[in-house]
Amino acid sequence: MSLRQMMTAALAAVLVVGVMGTMNMLHGQSGPAGGTTIAVVDVAEVFENLEERGVIEADIRDKITAMQKWEQTKAAELTGLQSDMDIMDPNSDGFKKAIAELERKTIALRIERDVRQRKIQREMAQSLEGLYRKVVDGIGVVAAAEGYDLVLTKDRTPSLENASQQQILGMIQLRKTLYSNPQMDITQRVKTKLNNDYNNTPQG
Numbered sequence: 645m646s647l648r649q650m651m652t653a654a655l656a657a658v659l660v661v662g663v664m665g666t667m668n669m670l671h672g673q674s675g676p677a678g679g680t681t682i683a684v685v686d687v688a689e690v691f692e693n694l695e696e697r698g699v700i701e702a703d704i705r706d707k708i709t710a711m712q713k714w715e716q717t718k719a720a721e722l723t724g725l726q727s728d729m730d731i732m733d734p735n736s737d738g739f740k741k742a743i744a745e746l747e748r749k750t751i752a753l754r755i756e757r758d759v760r761q762r763k764i765q766r767e768m769a770q771s772l773e774g775l776y777r778k779v780v781d782g783i784g785v786v787a788a789a790e791g792y793d794l795v796l797t798k799d800r801t802p803s804l805e806n807a808s809q810q811q812i813l814g815m816i817q818l819r820k821t822l823y824s825n826p827q828m829d830i831t832q833r834v835k836t837k838l839n840n841d842y843n844n845t846p847q848g
Contacts, residue, residue, distance in 0.1 A: 683787050684798040684824040686831045690779055693835050696842045700771045704764065711760050718753045722746065782838045786830050796821050798829060 691697065725746050732739040787795050799819045 680793045681791055682794045682796060682828060683790070683792040683830045684796050684821060684828050685783055685834055686798040686800065686829070687779065687783075688800065689831055690783075690834050690838070691775070693839070694775065694779075694842070695839045696778075697775060700775070704768055704771070707764050707767070711757075711764065714760075715753070715757060718749075718756075722749055722753070725749070778838060778841075779834075782834050782841070783830075786834050786837055790830065790833075792830070795830075796824070798824060798831065 725742060729739060729742045729746070732742060783795055797820050799821050
């Protein structure tokens with residue numbers, strides 16, 4: 645699974661939870677006398693079209709690439725040390741020192757690699773949390789401004805071409821929204837708001 649797919653799946657999985665709380669904070673009132681007004685949002689589409697996400701993904705890819713280059717450099721050092729040992733007398737003091745040095749550098753590489761990987765994962769999680777909050781808040785702001793009381797997730801129709809009957813039934817049961825009037829869809833306006841907010845915010 646690619647970096648983009650991981651981020652999309654993770655965000656789409658948790659977005660619905662936060663939308664309701666944001667709507668309560670921003671709107672706080674029940675709908676007009678006629679009943680509750682409802683909107684739908686394709687949260688995956690919103691996330692896929694966030695300009696800020698592209699910048700974050702590029703930054704993470706650069707950090708992963710930099711770590712890989714660093715690791716390759718360190719691995720080459722270990723290979724060079726191993727090559728030097730191949731021509732040493734196994735009974736010499738130099739050989740014993742080389743073994744100790746090889747072990748020390750191997751352990752240090754593993755520790756440093758783990759630290760760097762954890763740092764990238766932590767930064768990715770923090771970026772994902774930041775996007776999550778912005779998307780939830782953006783949905784709430786748009787919905788409240790347009791007079792909606794409740795926002796539901798607009799499910800995408802999966803491909804059923806090669807699905808078994810049991811799989812199809814399972815997909816139907818998992819769908820949160822079976823039908824929504826296109827006029828209830830505020831996805832495009834949420835995308836526009838979030839990208840405008842990002843582009844109008846000084847970066848740096």
